[in-house]
Amino acid sequence: MSAHDIELMARGGTLALLALWSWLLWRDSRQQLAARCAIAMNIGIVCYLIVTTAWETETSPVGLIFSLGAGATPALFWLFAKTWFSDQTRLRHRDLVLVALWTANVLVMQLSFQAAPEFVAYPAIVFRLGMFGFGAAGLWHAWRGREGDLIESRRRLRFWMIVTVGLYVLAIGVAEPVVYRGGAPHAILSLIAGSIVFATLGLCGAMFVARRDDLFGPEPGRPDDRPDPAQAVDDPLVARLLSHMERERPHRDEGLTIAALAARLGEQEYRLRRTINRALGHRNFAQFLNSWRLDEVRQALADPAQREVPILTIALDAGFGSLGPFNRAFREAEGMTPSEYRAAALADSGIG
Template identity: 45%
Template sequence: MTALLILDPMIRGGAIALFLLWIAILWRDHRAALAARVAIAMHVAIIAYLLSHGFHSDDRSFLPFAICDALSAMVPALFWLFVRLWFDDQQRIGWRSWLLVTAFCAALLIQTVMIVATGSFSIEIWVLVRIGMFGFAVTAMWVAWRGRANDLIEMRRRFRVGLVCAIGVFILLATFVEMFQGSNSHSDRWHMVMLTAIHVATLIVSIGLYRFRSPDLFAAMGPPPKPARPPAAPSPLAQRLRALMAEERAYRAEGFSIAMLAARLGEPEYRVRRAINGEMGFRNFTAFLNSFRLDEIRAALADPAQREVPILTIALDAGFGSLGPFNRAFRDAEGMTPTDYRARAAAARLGDSEID
């Protein structure tokens, strides 16, 4: 027990210091990126979890304990948002996802207010919150694991496994312990398990993130800056890549993967990844494929001969599996819906014909 009293503040204090350092770095260098801002919020929630064990549920420190406990319960939801933004290089999150996180946050707020005001809590909300925490954590781990093959940032692709093991397993373990340790006679043993998990997770995440070059952490916002000097001529592999996509339209194939692309080119997969990321500037394989798909779709929407072809048919023919991902990709690229794009193209053609 004496060892625990000594180790606990040391490990928690060290972890808090590392997370505060990362908050400062992310705010200084990457605060324009939504993924970085969500990461900062997640770090704050993790710090709240680490601080919550320094308070007790007595009258004097009950309010800060309740606040820290509520904030710490937001870690899985913020982890889920962060994983989707960072690993998929998304610039925004859809309203349905924000609505889900807001509803989860509202349940936590209601429970906290109820506890502070009456000293009692709702078992229904407690169960709902715990199910939500497990759901967010497991889904985030699945998202991180699922997209590893399409990740073209080599360091980030390798880091996925470490992040899943460190943060994901830590969240699941913390949720499990918080739910059941009250009835467990060996709480000191679980306490030591949690201290070890905190130590290992913090080290894995910190070491992994420190290995990144700053520009590789998050996708650049807005259009890429113009180079100070003309870019070097594309390599033969990059030229073959563009030819395969533009002329043979390989991106149309269902389930087309980077392994299939490497096989068709007769090149090692790592060289194909390096060419797509290093020379063409794409951070994930899906964005690379979508760039060619969208070029084909823009041409089709502006083509008067295809004005009666349904937009869904055009999207499916270009390789998109469904309407939802296509609409999101098109809006992100053009800032308007495909319907608006087609209407503007038709109006531009009409204006040109009147001038002639």
């Protein structure tokens, strides 16, 4: 069996795994934003795996659609990394606009190959730069939150994500231009494409091993599935943690890490991670800290004695580093701005 045959078998297996994984995501987790972004990314990867075979030379409308899907993969990966690694539940309008502009540039580039080859250099430059930009942004999301990630399976998958995307960016952003200009043999592209196939195969396998709720969390709109801290307090570590948070208020320290909190409690870090995730229901450490910070902010905003205290001061005192992250966290938790919450709370108390 030749190396080409092995690559084709791996490519076919990867396509089957991506299709199966996407179907399971749609069946079990389609209400989760990160799961929907994962499905879109998988479709892009499938398109790439198809167009990097000999079939990519076809210029039919179907071939154009597959090329468009393959070209959109970097932007789709960025959306997936942004929502999954940061546990985001909504996308900003500017994110969608950026992806739409990127896809439009890919379309212009593909059409230029056929209709105006002399013009293709301009969208191609934008494509190369954008690929590095989306790849770097996605990897930044994967890298920056690794210490605070409380999902062990997801922490391990970050490595595979970095390897897979790094190879993809290398193949499309660096190797292709060099090979097509005669600076390197075509065998290099085959080698990198094969590496991408096997890395993607490993990533899919790791995704199947992990529990669905660990990867994407429980379905939204089911608050009863969240662990009850009142029941979890029977765990000695939970009791110590909650007592320390209430008494010492370490969440006010903007730079607090889970390692530092574990040291304060005299506990092993992995046990603290598992406790915060499984007993208290938080998926990342920032989410856990923000829950305490938001509780403190709510109390201050509803306190008539602090009605003249600026909201920024209250947010900074509670441990938020700046107004932007605080406003986003508060709106996501309460569905209104801090000013609106304060006005409603004071009105209910008869002091509005």
